[in-house]
Amino acid sequence: MIHVKQSFFIITLLIIFHLSCSVSCGIDINLLNNNWQINNSYNYDDYPVLRKTGENFLILLLTDTQLEYSSYGQLDFSAISQTFSMIHADIQTYKPDLIILLGDNAAGAGFFNAIEGERLITFLDSFKIPYAPIMGNHDGEGFLWSSDDNRKEVIAKIFEKGRYSLFKRGPVNLGVGNYKINIVDEEGSLFFNLIMMDNSRDYFNHDQVEWYKWIVTGVNSKTGIIVPNMLFFHIPLPETSDLYKELSVSNPELASEYFWEPVSGENSLNYGMFEMIKEMQSTTHLFFGHDHLNILNSEYQGIRFVYGLKTGTCNYCDKDRIGTTLITLKANQDDENTIEILIEYLFH
Secondary structure, three states, X not given: OHHXXXXXXXXXXXXXXXXXXXXXXXXXHHHHHOOOOOOOOOOHHHOOEXXXXXXXXXXXXXXXXXXXXXXXXXXXXXXXXXXXXXXXXXXXXXXXXXXXXXXXXXXXXXXXXXXXXXXXXXXXXXXXXXXXXXXXXXXXXXXXXXXXXXXXXXXXXXXXXXXXXXXXXXXHHHOOOOEEEEEEOOOOOEEEEEEEOOOOOXXXXXXXXXXXXXXXXXXXXXXXXXXXXXXXXXXXXXXXXXXXXXXXXXXXXXXXXXXXXXXXXXXXXXXXXXXXXXXXXXEEEEEEOOOOOOOEEEEEOOEEEEEOOEOOOEEOOOOOOOEEEEEEEEEOOOOOOOEEEEEEEEEO
16 A cells, blocks of 8 residues: 555656646647648648738848857857847848748857847847747757757747747647748739748758648649749758869859858758759748858759858857848749749848
8 A cells, every 4th residue: 555655646746747847848738739740631821921012022031140148259248239230220221021030049148048039039029020930959058957849849939929920839740840931912822932940950850851742732732833932941951061062163162152161961861851842843942051151042953052141240150251131032024923032141
């Protein structure tokens, strides 16, 4: 009888600990049921819609803002305010329709990551412009308990509660923050898709590859045509290194101009994401960050690879390679059925 009572007591403690950890870590237990499967029905209305109201649709890309108290790797308590001033200037000048954050957003401040996450969404909400964050490898740092994924849940909840945030936690078996945004024209017809994916573990897993295919297939089935899209994530695909090697032979000067540090995703696990991208024939551009010193806007096997420009002075960077990236979607004057995509680095 004593043994039974002790076992019951231990089990009770474990249940209490599990529930308290779920609350303190910001975890919704219902998330455990949110697993994506390939036989799930695609529903267009599950994803946010933005309308192009003018001739162009402008996206301001923020990359590795990495809010922490250092500039160029040295202690600097003004680094975050300097980064905010840079972003503020470009928003005021270009008045984008959407802001996308390419990961490592409120990352690097250690224990204060959640505080800086709150500060970041308050700052972005002040512009009353929709914004879409994705997760970087540092976005779950700064907590003393639980696993990396659970720590990212804290940041995910912060991102989701932003008044103008489009961030979605997404299915739990795909990482933290896999979702998409529908862009429609003045008549309400879907003309472009933006796909946000979490590869902050350094790779896309098999389910993510299949989810990407499912998303693209679902969109095209609804419209009856191949709807173009752009894909945003944090860590470069392994094929980025292949592009570098190809450029090193065909145009070594350009390779030296683009790549100032090694490509981080070179040795990542590869479950065939790039092969799937080519197979689906709908993704025009890949946008990524993570390597603060690299810039890139080059085509490889029919897909354009683009490093977002490191935004702000927080963490390591080069003073001549900081700023934001402006993406312009516009109707092609020569062929109104195609979209012209312009990319501009806004150096500061």
